[in-house]
Amino acid sequence: MSSTEPVPLSPTPRSTLTRSKERGRVERAELDAVLDTGLICHLGVVLGDSPVVIPTVYGRDGNTLYLHGSTGAGNLRAAVDAEISVAVTHVDGLVYARSAMHFSMNYRSAVVRGRAALITDEDERMHALRVIVEHSAPGAWDRVRPPNRKEMAATMVLAVDLTEASVKVRAGGPVDDPADVAAGVAWSGVLPLRQVFNAPIPSPDLGPDIETPADVTARVSGGVVTG
Structure with a gap:
């Protein structure tokens, strides 16, 4: 199988679908x-x-x-x-x-x-x-x-x-x-239906000099969690 071909799942009797x-x-x-x-x-x-x-x-x-x-x-x-x-x-x-x-x-x-x-x-x-x-x-x-x-x-x-x-x-x-x-x-x-992140809520005991990390805010702007 070449690297460009999809890798298949390996079905077993327990993982083979019986309905739909x-x-x-x-x-x-x-x-x-x-x-x-x-x-x-x-x-x-x-x-x-x-x-x-x-x-x-x-x-x-x-x-x-x-x-x-x-x-x-x-x-x-x-x-x-x-x-x-x-x-x-x-x-x-x-x-x-x-x-x-x-x-x-x-x-x-x-x-x-x-x-x-x-x-x-x-x-x-x-x-x-x-x-x-x-x-x-x-x-x-x-x-x-x-x-x-x-x-x-x-x-x-x-x-x-x-x-x-x-x-x-x-x-x-x-x-x-x-x-x-x-x-x-x-x-x-x-x-x-989709699930999204809302704006982050900083901890109340967080120091004023600690900003919300970019990877956290990026997930809000990206919007979708699943879907």
Whole structure:
């Protein structure tokens, strides 16, 4: 495969779509795009004898997804060396149809399956935390105080390989039954949705000589968080 050709996702029985297969995406770049533009993932683990889903921040570096949390978090401890699922979803619009059964949403979603590995190497742990911070706040890591030894000791870092994943996308308008279209029973269409940053609010104890960083204000002028 040449460098100009798209890199495919590697489907497995667990990551192969069984419903609405036409919405599946097969290129690895589309997985990266969904992950890189998200802010929150939902981590699914089995805790005791039942599943639990936890919203958390994350970061991607190449083929690795990093997660972190307190060493005292039972949910995170349950994920170590266990099979987990990680989902990221962007909602791009509400789809109004002429019938209740055809109401839908436009979205981009990714689901990652794999075994979570506990990162113990201190250099990789620090690298992973940098990746996570830079994912949601690009440019912040180099100007803030890095984690100290006490903070690092209280932090657990997990890594998940991105080899087993699926991507699903819905776009466009409603898919109505011809009879409902002919009857003209209701309005149909799409209500687009996007998420944006508002103006930053400085901390009340911030010194007057500290200006808002350019990378923060740039995100406001750029407007869109996802979409």
